[in-house]
Amino acid sequence: MRPFPVAVLIAASASLAGGAGCQNAKADAHKATASPIETNSTEVAPTPPKPEPTAIEAPKPARHIELQIESVANTMTFDKKALTVATGDEVHLVFKNSATMSTLPHNWVLVKPGREASVAAAGLKLGEPAGYLDVRDKDALVHTPMAKPGETSEVTFTAPDPGTYPYICTVPGHYMMMKGVLTVTP
Numbered sequence: 001m002r003p004f005p006v007a008v009l010i011a012a013s014a015s016l017a018g019g020a021g022c023q024n025a026k027a028d029a030h031k032a033t034a035s036p037i038e039t040n041s042t043e044v045a046p047t048p049p050k051p052e053p054t055a056i057e058a059p060k061p062a063r064h065i066e067l068q069i070e071s072v073a074n075t076m077t078f079d080k081k082a083l084t085v086a087t088g089d090e091v092h093l094v095f096k097n098s099a100t101m102s103t104l105p106h107n108w109v110l111v112k113p114g115r116e117a118s119v120a121a122a123g124l125k126l127g128e129p130a131g132y133l134d135v136r137d138k139d140a141l142v143h144t145p146m147a148k149p150g151e152t153s154e155v156t157f158t159a160p161d162p163g164t165y166p167y168i169c170t171v172p173g174h175y176m177m178m179k180g181v182l183t184v185t186p
C-alpha cells in the first residue's frame with residue numbers, strides 16, 4: 001500500500017472539519033430562532049390605544065306630516081301664526097282660501113328668514129300671470145299655487161334645516177299682514 005501524501009491528508013481533514021463547523025453553525029442558528037429571546041428588561045412595548053367606537057346614528061325615518069292652514073274670511077291673515085315640524089319631515093300642507101270676495105286671492109310661500117320683502121317685490125314685478133311669485137327666486141323655498149276665494153291649494157315638501165322660517169302671502173300688499181312662522185326642530 002502506498003502512503004497518502006501529507007498534503008492530501010491535510011486537505012481532507014480541513015474539509016471534514018469545515019463541514020462539521022457548518023453543521024454546528026446551522027444548528028446554532030436554528031436554536032437562536034427557535035428559542036425565545038430572554039431579556040432582563042421589565043419594560044413592555046406600549047399597546048396602541050384602541051380606537052373609540054364611533055356612534056353612527058341611523059337616519060331618522062322621515063315622518064309624514066299633514067298641515068292645514070287657511071285665510072281668515074275676507075281678511076289678509078292666516079288662521080295659524082305658527083307651525084312646527086322636524087327637519088327632514090315630509091310635509092303635506094293644504095291651504096284653503098276662505099275669502100268670499102273675488103279680489104282676495106292668496107298663496108302660502110315659505111321664505112328664507114329676513115327675505116319676505118324681497119320675495120314679495122320679485123313676485124310683484126311678475127304680476128298676476130305668475131301668481132305674484134318668481135319661482136326662480138332662491139329665497140322662496142316652498143309655495144302653494146295661487147288659490148282663488150273658496151279654493152284650496154297644496155304642496156308637499158321636505159322640511160329644511162332647523163330654524164325659523166317665515167311664511168307669507170305674496171299677493172301685493174298682503175305679506176306685511178298675512179304672515180306666520182314655521183319652526184323646524186332638529
